[in-house]
Amino acid sequence: MNRSKFDLAVGAFVALGILALLFLAMKVGNLAGFDTGTAYVIEARFDNIGGLKVRAPVKSAGVVVGRVESINLDGETYEAVARLRISSAFRFSKDTIATILTSGLLGEQYIGLESGGVPEYLTQGDRVMKTQSAMVLEKLISQFLFNKAAETPGQTK
C-alpha cells in the first residue's frame, strides 16, 4: 500500500469521525437551538420553586423560549431567585406572569410565561413582578384535608 492510499483511507476516517460528531451535535443534541443566539436575562422570585432545576425550559404557550440559568435563595426574604435566559427573538410585557408548571403528571417542571397587556417590554436584568409558586403535593394534600375537616361538622348534623 503506498502513501496516497494511506492518506485516502485516513482522510475518509477523519471525515467520517467529524460527520459523526456533527450528527451528535446537530441531530442528537440541539446545537441549532437558540442557546447560541443572543438572549437577555430576566429575574423571577418565587416563594417555592418545588423541583425546578437549572437548565429547565421556559415556555410561553407551550413553546420553549428560554432556559433557567441559575437558581439561588435570597438570604433576606427567603425567596427563590430564578434567573431566566430568554431568546432575544421573544419579548414579554412588563406585567408578564411567571408560573412553575409540570409537564405531564410526573414530568419535569418548567416555567410558563404569560404575557400581559402593558406595551412596555421586559429587558435585560428586569424582574417579573407576578409569579406563582410550584404546587407542592404535601401542601395540596394538607389543604384538602383541612377543607375536608372544616366541612365534616356540617355533614354530621
Next chain:
Amino acid sequence: MKADPIALLTSLGHAVTSRLDRLGLATRFAIAVFSVLGVVFVRFGLIIRELYFSGVRSLSIVIVSGLFVGMVLAVQGYEVLQRYGSTEALGVIVALSLVRELGPVVTALLFAGRASSAVTAEIGLMRATDQLAAMDMMAVDPLARVIAPRFLAAIFSLPLLAALFSAAGIVGAWIIGVKLIGIDDGAFWSQMQASVDVRIDIVNGVLKSVVFGVAVGLISVFEGYFAVPTAEGVSTATTRTVVTSSLAVLLLDLVLTVMMFRGLN
C-alpha cells in the same frame, strides 16, 4: 510450608518497591514522549500510517459494536419504559448513556484490544530484534520515530471512533425503537434533542475519550518499549497492555464522571 514473617515482609517490600520503580519509569517515559511530540508534526506522514493501522482498521469493529450496543439498549430500555408508559423517552436514555458513558468507555476498551495490543506487540518485537537499538546507533531517536506517532494516533483516533460508536448506537436504537417497535419518530428525536446538551453531554464525552486516548496510547507504547526482549516477554507485555488499559479506562471513567457530572441536578 511454614510462613516466614521475614520472607513475607521482604516479598511485600519488593512488590511495593518494584511497582513504585515501574511507576517512576512510566512517568519519566511519559515526560520523554511528551517532549518529542513536537518533532512528529514535522514528519506528518508517520502519524498518517499509524492513524491508518490504529484508527481506520478499528472502524468496522467499532461501528458494528456500536450498532449492536444501541440495539440492545433500545430493547432493554423499551422493556422497562413501557411499564411506565413513557416509551418515547427511549431516545433520551439511549443517547445519554451512549454519549456520556458507553461511547467513550466501550470504544476505549475495544481500542485497547484491537489496536493497542498490536502496537505493544509491534514495538516489543522491534525491541526483541534490536531494531530500536539500531535506530539509536543511526542517531534516529526511536521515541520520536516509533513511539510518538503511535501515541498521537491513539489520541487522535479515539475521540473520532467514540463519536462513530455513539452515532452508530443511536442509529441502532432508532432501527429497533422506531422501525421495528413503532415508537413515534418525531418524539424519539425531539425528546432526545431536548435532553442532550451539546456542552455538558457531547463535549464532555469527547473530552473523556481524549483522556482515554492518552492513557491507552501511553500504556501501549510503554509496555512495548520496555518489553522483555523474548517471545514470552512480548506476549506478557501485550497481555499487560490490554489488562492495564482496561482497568485504567474504567478507573479514569469513574474519576471523570464524578468531576464532570456531579452536582448537575
